[in-house]
Every structure is written in structure tokens, then in C-alpha cells.
Amino acid sequence: MTNSLPAEVADIRTRSPESLWGVSAESIYLAVCAVATDTNLTYALRPHHIATVFQTNDERAPETVTDVHLFLLTKLGLVTDTHELTDCGRFVLASERPADAVRLVATRRLPRIQQLLREFATIDTDRLPRSELDTLVRDAEDEVFIAPLLASLAFISLYPEGVILNRETITQTVDRLERHTKRPNAAITLITALTALDNSRLIARVATTYTNTTITPADVDQTAPLDALATIEFDSPERTPVAELTNAIEDTRLAVAHHAEIFETALDPEDHSVECDDATVDSDLVKDVFPDDPSREAVTETLDLIATIHTHPTLHSVALSSLTDTLDLDPYPLYRTISNLPSVDCSLRDDLLITFDAVPSAPEGTDRYDGFRDDLFDALHTRLSWFDALTDVTLREAPRMRENIIESLVMGVDDDLVAPTYFVYTLPDPEALGKERMEQYVDDQPALRRERARLKRWKDQRDNDLRRFTEMTDRLFTRGQERDLDERVVRIMTPYDDDTFSEYTSQLRSLLRDGYELHLLTRHTKRRWEWERLRDNLLGDLEENRENVTIRTYSRYKKYQRITSETDETDLAEFGIHAKLQTIGHATEGAALLGSANFMENSYNWNPECGVYTENSNFVAAAIDFFDHVWELSEADEVDLSSLQEIPRRSFYPSYYT
Numbered sequence: 112m113t114n115s116l117p118a119e120v121a122d123i124r125t126r127s128p129e130s131l132w133g134v135s136a137e138s139i140y141l142a143v144c145a146v147a148t149d150t151n152l153t154y155a156l157r158p159h160h161i162a163t164v165f166q167t168n169d170e171r172a173p174e175t176v177t178d179v180h181l182f183l184l185t186k187l188g189l190v191t192d193t194h195e196l197t198d199c200g201r202f203v204l205a206s207e208r209p210a211d212a213v214r215l216v217a218t219r220r221l222p223r224i225q226q227l228l229r230e231f232a233t234i235d236t237d238r239l240p241r242s243e244l245d246t247l248v249r250d251a252e253d254e255v256f257i258a259p260l261l262a263s264l265a266f267i268s269l270y271p272e273g274v275i276l277n278r279e280t281i282t283q284t285v286d287r288l289e290r291h292t293k294r295p296n297a298a299i300t301l302i303t304a305l306t307a308l309d310n311s312r313l314i315a316r317v318a319t320t321y322t323n324t325t326i327t328p329a330d331v332d333q334t335a336p337l338d339a340l341a342t343i344e345f346d347s348p349e350r351t352p353v354a355e356l357t358n359a360i361e362d363t364r365l366a367v368a369h370h371a372e373i374f375e376t377a378l379d380p381e382d383h384s385v386e387c388d389d390a391t392v393d394s395d396l397v398k399d400v401f402p403d404d405p406s407r408e409a410v411t412e413t414l415d416l417i418a419t420i421h422t423h424p425t426l427h428s429v430a431l432s433s434l435t436d437t438l439d440l441d442p443y444p445l446y447r448t449i450s451n452l453p454s455v456d457c458s459l460r461d462d463l464l465i466t467f468d469a470v471p472s473a474p475e476g477t478d479r480y481d482g483f484r485d486d487l488f489d490a491l492h493t494r495l496s497w498f499d500a501l502t503d504v505t506l507r508e509a510p511r512m513r514e515n516i517i518e519s520l521v522m523g524v525d526d527d528l529v530a531p532t533y534f535v536y537t538l539p540d541p542e543a544l545g546k547e548r549m550e551q552y553v554d555d556q557p558a559l560r561r562e563r564a565r566l567k568r569w570k571d572q573r574d575n576d577l578r579r580f581t582e583m584t585d586r587l588f589t590r591g592q593e594r595d596l597d598e599r600v601v602r603i604m605t606p607y608d609d610d611t612f613s614e615y616t617s618q619l620r621s622l623l624r625d626g627y628e629l630h631l632l633t634r635h636t637k638r639r640w641e642w643e644r645l646r647d648n649l650l651g652d653l654e655e656n657r658e659n660v661t662i663r664t665y666s667r668y669k670k671y672q673r674i675t676s677e678t679d680e681t682d683l684a685e686f687g688i689h690a691k692l693q694t695i696g697h698a699t700e701g702a703a704l705l706g707s708a709n710f711m712e713n714s715y716n717w718n719p720e721c722g723v724y725t726e727n728s729n730f731v732a733a734a735i736d737f738f739d740h741v742w743e744l745s746e747a748d749e750v751d752l753s754s755l756q757e758i759p760r761r762s763f764y765p766s767y768y769t
Contacts, residue, residue, distance in 0.1 A: 134179055143196070393474070442462040620655075629660045690737075693705070698735060
């Protein structure tokens, strides 16, 4: 793997090695909103909880957040170098599914993401070992930028040991790229800039005016905006000048006004009358004038048209929209076909109307006067509504979904769907341990005094996402005191414990008084004095509500052995509780703390220990599921609390061994 990095990626990495992790599609959308509304980017992101930006952490330096988002907005072509929205940025704002739009922009803009997604789409399984992803990572940019961005945009979920492919998201994105041919940027420009018009036909009219090429409603179909985005060619980021769009809108408005006048004239019976010839046309004559063999419906439609005009000479004009679909002809070929009928004299007006001066009779046709008149009224009404829309339209770059996105993110924070996660640690803390204890620790050893100074300096300069085990144990218990949790259960799994339990007695007493249950999982093979210490520290100060405390032990032997008074404990090949885990509440309301620390003073104050505290519901659910599974396995090994008063040595071995 090469060590070279693009300067921009290296710069972001220098500021914060993990700064690109967790920048979600939703947070990129909020950053686009901030640019569109000329809002300070830090202000726009910060109030909505940094967890909504980084997904796992609730504290980041605002400057880092701003830098990373501006870097990504530029990298994805959503803003120009001067921090103005590009046409793609406008599209993201206009989209009803902005997160999908951001993912599609990233895939179109960054060929490396597109390549990896195509690779993922060919893999049969949804789960990969991390080593397999490593084989696809080809350089430092992939490692530092592309892989984290894939995870942040929800294409994949990264774990230390493996990768989960979010196949639905990958497939949808790749399919959009596969099934569309590329089109010029001009059509997409009008899709994004004129979304306020909310009418694909009208947008097509403006787009045609703007580009001087024919753009059909299908090119700007508002029912499939993401499909339209998949066709855009990404070269340099483009921002269509607002003045050009304004001119195109005004030109279209004048053209629409002219067309409305044409339809008003068509509805005026006094404009002129049609001369009715004595000649007749039949189905055979109609078939002869069509360029190809016409359908029965096309012949019938043509005969009905001639019969209606002959019966109502004041209906001198017919909207082409009444005929084009059935006759399956474009305006000019349609006009040429009808004008080729014997005794028909007609003209084409602006590709909108056929105006008749003379027609024969058509005995086989049906009078459809009301239908043709209604089509003219509908066409006039459409032009008048277009005129009004073009008069009122303003090209403001207003996000369509901003409020909904923000609401969902804030609700996510409230529901702990986006929850704080901290790296938890223990190292000797000179301030927490106090001057006297630290003096006993360092005595007159210069090396230890330097160590004390370094420990203090590191703590003062540590990252905001680090917390001490003592602090987070306190936070976990306090969560139960401050919140009205539905599931009132505290779970503690620790193989060893000491006087540390007594330091949290007041909190535990308060929780038990409020109806909480305490489930403690430990090892069988404590020595007598360890059982006495557990009894004194855990139960000694809990005069009331002891019935809410349950202790179970889990130890097993790799080979079945009967325990007798002659058993030598050193002969027991034991395995048992080794995990250190605490939880409170159920998954959607609680928290979990786990790591290497026992519930002991050494683990909480002295040993280098590490772990994780989180309120993320998925994580807490997994921790509770694991604890409860071992808890059920230990059902037969529940400790009779009354026996703790006497502590007969053998009674604490599992009954099936004794």
C-alpha cells in the first residue's frame, strides 16, 4: 500500500484521524441546506447534536465538523470552490429523498466508489471478513477516505472483524447507473432549478427554451428524479447562472401567453366558419392517406374528426392533443395526413392546433363536438395556469425536506437512536487519587514523578470522547435515577469485586428503593474472605429491598468432576465468568458499559483498562441479550443470600458437582 495521499485527504486526516467516519448522508444534506440558506455551517450542524453528524459520538470540535463537511461538499461537487451551490447541490435540495440523492451523487462523482459498489453487487454473501475488504483497498486514499465514506453513506457497515453489505442500498444505486444512458447536463439543470414549478411539461418547456433543443416531459419526469440524476455527466461542478434561468422563464412565459391567445381564438365561433363540401370520405380513403397501415382506432378517430367539423362548422380548430396519441403521429406528419384527405383544407398553428377551412362529409364518423370543445378548454386552462406559475416562480434555493430531516434527526437523539458512545479507560489519575496517595505512589523516584506529570498532562489534553470507568459507572446508575425507565433492571457481570461496591451503595440503595432489581453474575470459586467481602460491601448497607438482589455464579469444569472434601482445587480445570459488563434498562432506553475492568479498585483507579460506554439501542440490546443468556444458564447456581451470613465453603460450588 502506498503511503502517498492527496493533499486534501491528508489535510483532513491531520486535523482528526477519525474525522471522516460517521458523516452521514443526512448530515451532508444539512450542510447543503446551510450553504443554500447562507447559514453558518457550524451553527447549522451543532444545534442538532453532533451525534446526528458522527452517529456515534456526541462531542466533536465544531471546527472539525465544519472542515470535514466543506471538504465533502466540494469533493462531491455539491458546492463550488467559492462555496455556492452547484446544479447537483440544487438537485439534492429539490429531492424528496435527499439521502438517496447524496449517495447517488457520491457514486457518480467518485469512480472508486462506483467500482467498489459494482464489486460488492457481485458478491453472494452479505457478510465479509475484514480481510476480504482489505484485499479490495488498493491505496491510502481508499483506506482513509473511500472506505469510511462507504460506511458513512450506509453502503456498508464496518466492524473490526468484518463487513456487512447493505445490499438493498447498493443494488438500488448500481441499478440506477446501469439502466440509464448519459444525457447532457442542461436538462438536469432545469430539473433541479425549476422544481418549484412542479410540472414536468412546464419544466420541459422552459428547458427547451433554455437549451434551444427539444426536451420532452419524459426527460424531466418528476416521478423519477433520482433516475434523472443518474444520467448526469460529472465533469467540473456547474452552477447555471440564475440570470440565464430567469431569462428562460420569462421567454417561456411570453410564449405561453401567446399560445393561450391562440386557444382563445380557437374557441371563438365567430373567428371564421368552415366550408362544408358535398364530397364524402370513407374508411378506405382514410387508410390510403396514412404513411403506414393505420389501426382501426386511428381510422375511426379521423372519421369522427371530419364528421364533427362538418356537423359544426363553427368548430373551426381542434387541439392536436386530442389526436396525437390515438393517431400515433407527431404534429407535422399528423397535419400532412389529414390535409391529404380529399376536399380537406387545413393549416397547422404553432404545433398546437389544426384549423380547418373546408371539410367533406364523413357518414361513417360520429359527432364528438363536446369532447373536442372540452379539449380546447383544457388546453387553454393549462396555458393560463402555466402563465400564472411562471409569473409567480422564484428561483430560491430552498431545501424541500430540510425540516423533515432535522425533525427525524432530533427525534432520533430523543429516542437514543443516535446515541453517545465513549471510549472508557482507567489510568492512575493524580487528581482523583489525591496528593497523598500519589506521593505514596511516586515517593522519591524521579521516573515515577515524571510519569505522574505525564499522566496529568495527558488527561488534561485528552480527546472529548474519553471517559473514566468510575465516571461512566456513575452515569449508568444515575440514568436509572434521573429517568423513568420502563425496565427496572441493573445487570452487572464481573468475575471479581472488592470494596468498590460500597462506593456505589447509595446509588444502588436508591435504585432498589425505586423498584429496580439487581442481577449480579460472578464466579463460583471465590475464596471465603472474598464471599465475606461481597456480602459486606454489597449487602451490608442495603438494609431494605434485599429481595430485589439476585446473585448467580457461573463456573464450569472442562471435564466433569465430583467435588468432595478431598478435592484439590488446583486440579479443577475451570472456566467461567470473565466478562465485565454493566447495563441498565432495556435496549431503547438504557445504557451499557463493558471492557476489561472488574468491579474493583485496581480496575477503576490503577490498572490500564479500556472499554466502551454507549446508549446506542442496538448495542445495548446485544449486551442485554448476551447477559440474559448467561443468566439463564446460571439459573441452578443462584446464591441463597441467607447463606452468605455463614458462608459454608462447599455450598458455593455448583450443586451438580457437589
